[in-house]
Amino acid sequence: MPGGVRTEWLAETDSTNEEARRRALAGERGPLWIAARRQSAGRGRRGRQWADLTGNLYTTGLFVLDAKPGEAAQLSFAAALAAAEACEAVIDRERVRLKWPNDVLIGGKKVCGVLLESGSAPGGGLWLAVGIGLNLASHPRDVERPATDIAEEGGVLSQDAALERISSSFSAWLERWRTHGFGPLRDAWLARAWGIGEPCIARLQDETLEGVFADLMPDGALRLDMANGQRRLISAGDVFFPGI
Ligand code: BTN
The missing domain is CATH 2.30.30.100 (SH3 type barrels.)
Structure with missing residues (x-):
């Protein structure tokens, strides 16, 4: 449990973001990563669904912060960077890019999405649910939104190893954000940005x-x-x- 961050694996849940929200409202203050092997009602940005495909990573980090929702929203870039760093462990770094606001792409195709949700924590502060869906073994087929997965791109990354990397990388970004604000996150994000100037x-x-x-x-x-x-x-x- 590095840095006091807990990890909990569930065989199945509706949505790890929903599970994190329920726990937060019941008083859980984290830091805790909840991960599920299967999700029956995974949600994406802008009211979209997030498909439940075998072998992919579905996880949500639950944190309670002393921050306003607008400030905490900056951490969606930390989540995307953490997921990109996990990908870079097994995929050529040059091929891993970040697409605004928080998608991770490999070779221009989406491999990961991030969904941040927040609310007032019962014991004070803001609870933040950092939801990450990372395609490890399969990906949805959608001509409008080309996607890929780590295995398709020639990488091997287990659900457990991916979560471990994301958790430790996110903790490091959270610490930098707490100390230095958004600047370092913004710089690191821009260094990997897809489509700047396009x-x-x-x-x-x-x-x-x-x-x-x-x-x-x-x-x-x-x-x-x-x-x-x-x-x-x-x-x-x-x-x-x-x-x-
Ligand atoms: C997007 O639309 O790109 C964001 C997708 C986020 C999906 C993840 S999967 C784990 C967590 N639980 C959810 O219900 N959604 C997020």
Whole structure:
């Protein structure tokens, strides 16, 4: 149990994020990584489902922080970096990239997604559920959103080894974030970013915008520079890079 971080494996649950939320509301304060071999109701960003495919990693880290939800949201970049570092243990580093906001890609295809959820902890502070789904052995087939998995890319990473790497890497990022703020996270994320300087399409709740992915802002928003000279800061949505 390095650094007092616990790990708990479940044979099956509805969603590890939901399990973390239930535990947080019952007073659990972590740090605890809950992982499940199977998920019957895994959830993704923007109300999407997350498929339950045999052999993949479904896990959620539960932490209680003295932070506001907006600040804690920066840790979604730490989760993506931790997952990328786990991939880099078995996959050529050059092929592992991060796509805004927190997808991990291998060779341009999604291998991992992150879902952060939070709320007020009963004993004070903010509970944060850091949900990570990492495709180790299989991936969904979806032409709109090309995906891959570690085995398909020639790597071998077990569920247990992947969780161990993610847990220790996330703890290190959390510590750096607590000490230095978002700067080091932002720098590390940008060093692996997919599509910086590239034309992209941003799909937001009510509109679709086209422009160039110009920067990652200090609050984690994406800066989109549009042809009409406007700059838009995007905090929630999906981006697509048609040319790469
Ligand atoms: C995304 O849409 O890209 C985020 C997907 C996050 C999926 C993981 S799997 C473990 C955890 N439990 C959930 O229900 N969702 C997250």
